Amino acid sequence: MSWLHHEYSRRKALATATGLAAGALPVSAAARATALPRDSAAVTPTAAAAQFTNPVIWQDFADIDIIRVGNAYYYSASTMHYSPGAPILRSYDLVNWEFAGHSVPVLDFGSKYDLSGSRAYVKGVWASSLAYRPSNRTFYWLGCIEFSRSYIYTAPSVEGPWTRLTTINNAYYDAGLLIDSDDTMYVSYGNTTISVAQLSADGRTQVRAQQVFTTPSSVGTLEGSRFYKINGNYYIFLTRPANGQYILKSTSGPFGPYTMRQVLLNLGGPVSGGGVPHQGGLVQTQNGAWYYMAFVDAYPGGRIPVLAPVTWTSDGWPVVQLVNGAWGASYPSPAAVAAPPHQAAPLTxxxxxxxxxxxxxxxxxxxxxxxxxxxxxxxxxxxxxxxxxxxxxxxxxxxxxxxxxxxxxxxxxxxxxxxxxxxxxxxxxxxxxxxxxxxxxxxxxxxxxxxxxxxxxxxxxxxxxxxxxxxxxxxxxxxxxxxxxxxxxxxxxxxxxxxxxxxxxxxxxxxxxxxxxxxxxxxxxxxxxxxxxxxxxxxxxxxxxxxxx
CATH class of the missing domain: 2.60.120.200 (Jelly Rolls)
Structure with missing residues (x-):
């Protein structure tokens, strides 16, 4: 299916927000080899609990990848033709966010990105992935540019300096980067046909690639990979644009086989007039709680992030906690583990x-x-x-x-x-x-x-x-x-x-x-x-x- 056709089908579901659902969603590059918490019941708000309100940021930050490194959470988003690309936000509580930097310092992908002879509107940085590699204390950003090549940038901190590590002549479309517990690097990617690639130890080349899943025709389009290892299982979280989310799970390794479960479809969202929450990341707090950050289509402003708590079934599937059958307009705030080192700089x-x-x-x-x-x-x-x-x-x-x-x-x-x-x-x-x-x-x-x-x-x-x-x-x-x-x-x-x-x-x-x-x-x-x-x-x-x- 062409990009335009699949993007049209992806968005034409935008109007409905009737919600049904059972689910949960993407996880993120956070603790990619963290332990799965035991089954937990739905979060029960108490009168005394501090609340946060959705959207957590009413600004355009789409195609979310979210990770935790120590006490800090980091959030990466798409920027298309804007430069520098791939902004990184930082938070210490998942609710209050500040700008920290950009993973792509300049869009050096051709003269059209300089408005020289041609233009790059709606090209550039699409859904990409942010990860942290503890073995060398390095942040990694991976993205595919124009269905052509994939680029990896690295930095010692999110503030930079970010430099290009490598260019890989494979199109890792809507990539999810996993750094496994044994330090091996894997990438999940694709539209409808989902594949996994293994990278070399230095992250510069591909050493293996294999198709691991074909989306059933009854589901339609799946894309927007986020790749995780949790409690020994491998998960690829995929969005059905723009109204659903599905999960693939493998108990046999990163190359599968994978089984699929629908986690939400046409779920009512918390933004009046906006779309269905989808395509984002799951992250675990230091005290073991899980949260899902998705985005909601909210034009003319763009795609804005909403947050919800997640619990897990006994057989290892995540479940988004709903309020009256829909993604909540508010939830209890994530419990603080430690006082933040500073207050987040305001976005206004x-x-x-x-x-x-x-x-x-x-x-x-x-x-x-x-x-x-x-x-x-x-x-x-x-x-x-x-x-x-x-x-x-x-x-x-x-x-x-x-x-x-x-x-x-x-x-x-x-x-x-x-x-x-x-x-x-x-x-x-x-x-x-x-x-x-x-x-x-x-x-x-x-x-x-x-x-x-x-x-x-x-x-x-x-x-x-x-x-x-x-x-x-x-x-x-x-x-x-x-x-x-x-x-x-x-x-x-x-x-x-x-x-x-x-x-x-x-x-x-x-x-x-x-x-x-x-x-x-x-x-x-x-x-x-x-x-x-x-x-x-x-x-x-x-x-x-x-x-x-």
Whole structure:
């Protein structure tokens, strides 16, 4: 089945959330050779128990792999064409998460990732795997790029530095990396036909590969492997996109044979208007409790993580603990083993671009031209592209939108712009709109532009139409975008500006964000500066603030 066809079938189930179910889900690279806890009953909340609420993060972090190393949990996600790729979040309680780094420092997979001659929208980093190898105290990231090759990156810590260990000329599609208790490395992968590969001791080459399972036609598509060894059994967790989860179990080794069990199908989710929780990872806490982190399709915001406790049957199958037959909107918080070394840095707030490095909350639309930007108590963006198409403009810097509603505000110094330059703040996806500064003939206007569009092959079909503008004086302006990304609601984005940082003036009509799944990534706030006539201009962003009501 082609990627487009299987992705269509994967998503067309999105509408239902009637839940049935019995199940549980993926586990993760956590303790890949941990002991299976004894049977446990469903978690019974008590009045005194602290509760967490789903989603645990209302931002776009899809295709989850989750591991625990010591007291810390690490969470890896997809990024497609955004650079750097494969962000890593860190938590000490599974509920409060902060950015820690990226596994793929640059998308060096071809010139299209540089917006050079061609583009890589919806390519790049898909479902990949994060693991920790105790024998050499090294983190591993493994991912397949464009159904072609597989790449492994390693680092001594999640903060980096991450370097490419090897390129393997096998397409480990939707890979799950297992580091066995004897230190052997295995990869589970595939779509519908599921295979297992064994890697060499140094992880650089494949030494064996074997098909281990063919999905019954009655089930349809299975993909999104997560590979685990628990209590001597081998498990491959697979998603049926986008409404189910299945488990394969082998008692005879990593190459099977495997038996299959459905763990959930059309299970009601905790996000109103969102889809079925699926495709994520299972992780064991230090005190032996198990949790499953899945994602929910929640466009226009993207795919957002939800958490649920898991118990196990006496014969070794995991079971998601439900609330009134559905994935709970809240559960008792995981019991703390030790006080965290620090409080998680919030995913909202102010960034003044202090220091000389971008914080890992930021990702570029494709790789940036590193000669055209800098950070030093403010972000300087020099024009890197001459184009009238924002989708071709290099050095567009993006930030995930915080849901269910949030507001992003930038302070922009536009005094060094040149004629024909365009700089501002966008709601960026395959249908986009922005508010920004236009300089033409020496005159400065603030404008609201809508109608930036792509087709299903990610070719530009509209470069935007100015819907409102106003003349402005001076060299500084504040630009603001408010986004309501609740799925099933009106999905409005609104735009405003200020000349004093206090009094904001609405500009242009409300923009309705699209909610089609096929672009995969959700909307982002995007800071841009590009030329339409000639290079040489620049802007400085001295402050970015992300707030929620």
């Amino acid at each position: 707030g102010v960034d003044t671009f202090d220091g000389t490095f971008l914080k890992p909350t930021w990702e570029w639309n494709h790789n940036p031209d590193n000669t055209k930007w800098s950070v030093n108590n403010g972000l300087t963006l020099r024009t890197a592209t001459v184009t009238n198409d924002l989708y071709w403009a290099r050095n567009t810097l993006t930030h995930r939108i915080q849901g269910p509603t949030s507001t992003a505000t930038i302070q922009l110094d536009h005094s060094a712009m040149r004629d024909g330059d365009r700089a501002g703040l966008a709601l960026l996806r395959d249908s986009s709109a922005w508010i920004g500064v236009k300089r033409d003939g020496g005159a400065i206007r603030v404008a609201m532009v809508s109608g930036l569009t792509m087709d299903g092959n990610w070719n530009t079909t509209g470069t935007g139409t100015e819907l409102a503008s106003a003349a402005v004086q001076g060299g500084r302006i504040w630009l603001r975008v408010t986004a309501d990304i609740r799925p099933g609601a009106g999905r409005p984005g609104t735009f405003s500006y200020s000349t004093d940082g206090t009094n904001f003036i609405r500009l242009g009509p409300s923009f309705t964000m699209g909610n089609d799944w096929r672009f995969f990534m959700g909307y982002r706030y995007a800071i841009f500066n590009h030329a339409t006539q000639a290079l040489g201009g620049s802007v400085s962003v001295t402050r970015f603030e992300l707030t929620t009501p």
